[in-house]
Structures are given as C-alpha cells and as structure tokens.
Amino acid sequence: MVEPEVISWYHFFVLIPIIAAAILIPLFFKNAEEKVYKRILFIFWIVLIILEIFKQLIKAYHYDESSSYWEYSYRDFPFQMCSMIYYFIPIILFFDKEKHPKIVDAAIGYMSFICLMTGAVVCVYTKMATSSLIYINIQTFIHHGSLIVLGVFIFVWNRKSITIKTFYRSLIAFAITVVIAILIDLAFHPHFINMFFINPMIITNIPIGNVVQEKAGYPVFLIGFLSLIVLMIFLTYLVETSIYKAVSKRKL
Numbered sequence: 001m002v003e004p005e006v007i008s009w010y011h012f013f014v015l016i017p018i019i020a021a022a023i024l025i026p027l028f029f030k031n032a033e034e035k036v037y038k039r040i041l042f043i044f045w046i047v048l049i050i051l052e053i054f055k056q057l058i059k060a061y062h063y064d065e066s067s068s069y070w071e072y073s074y075r076d077f078p079f080q081m082c083s084m085i086y087y088f089i090p091i092i093l094f095f096d097k098e099k100h101p102k103i104v105d106a107a108i109g110y111m112s113f114i115c116l117m118t119g120a121v122v123c124v125y126t127k128m129a130t131s132s133l134i135y136i137n138i139q140t141f142i143h144h145g146s147l148i149v150l151g152v153f154i155f156v157w158n159r160k161s162i163t164i165k166t167f168y169r170s171l172i173a174f175a176i177t178v179v180i181a182i183l184i185d186l187a188f189h190p191h192f193i194n195m196f197f198i199n200p201m202i203i204t205n206i207p208i209g210n211v212v213q214e215k216a217g218y219p220v221f222l223i224g225f226l227s228l229i230v231l232m233i234f235l236t237y238l239v240e241t242s243i244y245k246a247v248s249k250r251k252l
Helices: 008-027 034-060 084-095 099-125 134-157 164-188 208-215 219-251
Strands: 061-063 067-072
Touching: 008 034, 008 099, 008 164, 034 084, 034 134, 061 164, 084 099, 084 134, 084 208, 099 134, 099 164, 134 208, 134 219, 208 219
Parallel strands: none
Antiparallel strands: 061 067
C-alpha cells in the first residue's frame, strides 16, 4: 500500500476506534474487580505479543525480484520506549503489590504516563512508525493505540492510589530503561540499532536532534533529548491528574 501520510483518510480512520476505546474501556471498567482489570491487561498483552512476533518475522524476511533471504532486522528489536508495554504489564500482572509496592507503582506510572505519551506521539505523527507494508501499518496502530487505551485505563483504575511518588518512581524506571537501551545499542554495534534513538555510535534520526548531535555533540543531544522526554512525561502526568481532580470535584 502507499505509505499513509500524517494527515490522510487512513490516519483518521484508525484514530476513531483508538479514541473510542480510550474513552469507553476506562469508563465501563473504572470500578471493575481486580481480576477483571488484570484480565483485560493480560488479553491486550497476549494479543500485542503475538502481533509483535509476526512483525519481527515480516521485518526479517527480505526479498526483491531476483532473490529472497532471512536476516534479522536489528533496528526493530523490541526495546523502544513504545515497546516497554511488553515488560511493564507483566510487572503489574504478576508482582504482588503488597510485597513490592514501589516496583508495581513504578510500572503503573510507566504505563500511565510514559507509554501513554509515546503512543499519543506516534498516533499523531504517524511518520515515525508507518510503512508501505499493510501488516506493519495495521500492527503499529493497534500497538500504539493500545498504549493510549491501556495508559488511560491503568491510570483510571488506579486513580485513587496514584500520587506524585508514582511519577517519580516512573522516572526512576525510565532512567533504568534508558541505561539498558544504551547498553543494547553498544552491544549490537555495528549493526544498525538505535534503541530509544540515543545510540552514541550513530547520528540519531530524530528531526532537529540529528542537527544538535552533529553540531553540539552527543552529550548535549542526550541531555536535551532526555530533558524533553521528561518534560513531556510530566505534562502527561499533569493533564491526567488535573482531569481526574476536575471530574472528582464535579461529582462532589
């Protein structure tokens, strides 16, 4: 298919069910029992894992008019910010919140603020994840749309226990994932891999960021990029908590 543009019929077509699900699922299940809450997360997680496996297979299969071959696509290794859903949902599902309250709270914050933010960015600026392959375009919108839906749902279901500490803990978890991403980038070099878009061995492909890295150097780019991400995470936290407080006051 023709690669979807940022503003196109395909873009608007996929945004409709994402927005609807992000409103309806939290609305109907905001007071659901914990087992129902976790069942919903588990179903989403399994579906996304299956879709990701097929994505990895498709990306690893290369072909042209004369030949075809298998070669793993290192650039698609699932450890981007938007891939953290694969790692943090299991923490929410399987860690005992009474025994590991800080770890579970950090995972809740990561999903509610960071994954939600990254999903929204990609769904708005689709150029970051679209392709000329039909399956990839379907998978990417289901995946990033799910980040929005689950980010809102997890926040709404945990709304009474989420505090500023949840935000701080999510930042600690984010810092840990940043370090892991850089280690992965270095470990797989010279393969083209750019987890979190901060591989110190190559120039980033982030608009403006690539210019900053070339002109000012990697440390300046890294500090600037991560500072921007943290600001966006904080704004996401402020928007969600402000909406919750406004709705709570209206009910009172």
